[in-house]
Amino acid sequence: xxxxxxxxxxxxxxxxxxxxxxxxxxxxxxxxxxxxxxxxxxxxxxxxxxxxxxxxxxxxxxxxxxxxxxxxxxxxxxxxxxxxxxxxxxxxxxxxxxxxxxxxxxxxxxxxxxxxxxxxxxxxxxxxxxxxxxxxxxxxxxxxxxxxxxxxxxxxxxxxxxxxxxxxxxxxxxxxxxxxxxxxxxxxxxxxxxxxxxxxxxxxxxxxxxxxxxxxxxxxxxxxxxxxxxxxxxxxxxxxxxxxxxxxxxx
Amino acid sequence: xxxxxxxxxxxxxxxxxxxxxxxxxxxxxxxxxxxxxxxxxxxxxxxxxxxxxxxxxxxxxxxxxxxxxxxxxxxxxxxxxxxxxxxxxxxxxxxxxxxxxxxxxxxxxxxxxxxxxxxxxxxxxxxxxxxxxxxxxxxxxxxxxxxxxxxxxxxxxxxxxxxxxxxxxxxxxxxxxxxxxxxxxxxxxxxxxxxxxxxxxxxxxxxxxxxxxxxxxxxxxxxxxxxxxxxxxxxxxxxxxxxxxxxxxxx
DNA sequence: CGATGATTTGACACCTTTCAAAATTAGTGG
DNA sequence: CCACTAATTTTGAAAGGTGTCAAATCATCG
Numbered sequence: 001x002x003x004x005x006x007x008x009x010x011x012x013x014x015x016x017x018x019x020x021x022x023x024x025x026x027x028x029x030x031x032x033x034x035x036x037x038x039x040x041x042x043x044x045x046x047x048x049x050x051x052x053x054x055x056x057x058x059x060x061x062x063x064x065x066x067x068x069x070x071x072x073x074x075x076x077x078x079x080x081x082x083x084x085x086x087x088x089x090x091x092x093x094x095x096x097x098x099x100x101x102x103x104x105x106x107x108x109x110x111x112x113x114x115x116x117x118x119x120x121x122x123x124x125x126x127x128x129x130x131x132x133x134x135x136x137x138x139x140x141x142x143x144x145x146x147x148x149x150x151x152x153x154x155x156x157x158x159x160x161x162x163x164x165x166x167x168x169x170x171x172x173x174x175x176x177x178x179x180x181x182x183x184x185x186x187x188x189x190x191x192x193x194x195x196x197x198x199x200x201x202x203x204x205x206x207x208x209x210x211x212x213x214x215x216x217x218x219x220x221x222x223x224x225x226x227x228x229x230x231x232x233x234x235x236x237x238x239x240x241x242x243x244x245x246x247x248x249x250x251x
Numbered sequence: 252x253x254x255x256x257x258x259x260x261x262x263x264x265x266x267x268x269x270x271x272x273x274x275x276x277x278x279x280x281x282x283x284x285x286x287x288x289x290x291x292x293x294x295x296x297x298x299x300x301x302x303x304x305x306x307x308x309x310x311x312x313x314x315x316x317x318x319x320x321x322x323x324x325x326x327x328x329x330x331x332x333x334x335x336x337x338x339x340x341x342x343x344x345x346x347x348x349x350x351x352x353x354x355x356x357x358x359x360x361x362x363x364x365x366x367x368x369x370x371x372x373x374x375x376x377x378x379x380x381x382x383x384x385x386x387x388x389x390x391x392x393x394x395x396x397x398x399x400x401x402x403x404x405x406x407x408x409x410x411x412x413x414x415x416x417x418x419x420x421x422x423x424x425x426x427x428x429x430x431x432x433x434x435x436x437x438x439x440x441x442x443x444x445x446x447x448x449x450x451x452x453x454x455x456x457x458x459x460x461x462x463x464x465x466x467x468x469x470x471x472x473x474x475x476x477x478x479x480x481x482x483x484x485x486x487x488x489x490x491x492x493x494x495x496x497x498x499x500x501x502x
Numbered sequence: 503c504g505a506t507g508a509t510t511t512g513a514c515a516c517c518t519t520t521c522a523a524a525a526t527t528a529g530t531g532g
Numbered sequence: 533c534c535a536c537t538a539a540t541t542t543t544g545a546a547a548g549g550t551g552t553c554a555a556a557t558c559a560t561c562g
Contacts, residue, residue, distance in 0.1 A: 142349065
């Protein structure tokens with residue numbers, strides 16, 4: 001936990017970025033990568049449960065999640081929390097803070113994570129020197145909004161079972177896109193409390209719904225792994241249609 | 252209604268754009284405005300209730316709402332509808348469609364409206380030739396996401412009275428930002444069905460909640476006008492904190 | 503092997519939805 | 533400007549999905 005600065009100066013060579021090498025993202029030119037390298041101010045490791053961005057703080061970083069999972073959330077004064085979306089490796093966020101004085105949302109690590117933090121003051125330079133990267137940023141931001149839209153539809157209009165089914169499918173799909181396929185399902189480091197906060201449900205009711213779907217043989221969650229058995233039924237239940245997305249850019 | 256093409260060729264001179272002249276938006280250079288002028292493919296008038304963007308269609312425009320109000324929404328196969336956010340004059344949307352083959356959401360006019368539709372094929376040119384406008388687009392998109400975030404928090408974690416209070420305040424604030432202040436409150440062309448769809452509530456319960464707040468003297472809706480009487484109580488009830496936003500760009 | 507946190511269960515209250523129908527308001531044609 | 537119809541807003545009553553409370557069972561970890 002206190003190794004937060006152990007690798008402070010030594011920034012990974014972006015051209016060797018493990019995310020990039022995995023080939024899930026759109027390619028960049030060497031010049032672009034060089035710029036991104038300079039754009040990067042810091043890499044930071046954060047423990048599971050630790051804050052990456054603090055809600056209501058007056059400064060906020062823009063960053064890419066390089067390893068681990070996290071989530072973006074907002075809270076009400078009395079503590080009620082709504083998870084806006086989950087962040088998986090490769091996801092970029094923090095731009096919205098550009099608009100306000102205080103961070104309207106927080107980001108918290110779900111697992112031990114590692115983030116690449118960029119120089120906000122160079123954001124404008126990025127747009128000027130590499131329009132393509134500016135375009136990519138817009139793209140990344142729009143992708144995030146698409147997910148939030150989907151979540152809003154869920155929370156606003158789907159029943160509890162439908163919401164849970166939807167979340168299982170959505171997370172499963174996203175996880176599959178970034179990890180090697182195994183017969184043991186996908187990594188799933190999300191607790192029931194997190195699911196509840198993401199779906200606008202209570203913990204108890206989330207648990208009961210989850211148990212119900214699982215006992216129907218639709219899926220299984222065990223040891224931080226999610227296996228989908230009956231994607232067909234889950235899809236039908238949640239009316240979830242995967243949007244065919246192009247390959248995401250990486251910054 | 253069938254005057255949809257009456258002013259087809261004659262595009263407004265963007266430098267004389269009524270929105271721009273009103274001075275609510277960040278300024279642009281003459282060169283930028285000239286580019287925007289060329290970027291604009293068409294202006295279109297749509298009737299209240301008509302579609303501006305069709306959900307699930309395979310083509311989608313990017314546009315700025317110049318006059319009137321509209322809303323962005325998604326539906327489930329059985330017809331349940333969730334309004335994602337309301338669009339007021341000056342709002343820009345449609346970028347997300349860039350990411351998918353099918354429009355993930357629809358946009359419908361709430362009042363007679365007029366939209367400036369841009370040449371999607373020139374979007375990339377915009378980023379290249381006018382990085383500043385690219386930056387603005389990112390900004391506009393991020394602003395929209397901020398609103399969706401707020402709505403997700405509401406729908407997920409606020410009670411019905413809290414949601415309604417929140418919506419009244421939020422809309423009132425946005426409306427005030429674009430119209431002359433009058434003693435008669437702000438323009439409010441939103442039906443209870445729309446409120447229900449935006450808040451994830453049923454029509455009946457929306458009505459009862461609205462009536463309750465109104466009978467408590469917190470607000471009044473009459474003749475498409477909303478008057479807030481007790482902003483203090485409404486704020487306290489909804490835990491709504493206005494985010495101090497910078498002046499929005501206009502494209 | 504305690505201790506702390508996560509998951510499960512059961513019971514019950516209650517907020518919200520659904521169903522039905524009346525009362526208003528808005529829109530349209532004569 | 534008055535009918536007439538459609539749409540919106542209101543109300544009441546009852547059903548039901550979710551939340552809250554409490555407590556037990558499991559799991560994880562130093």
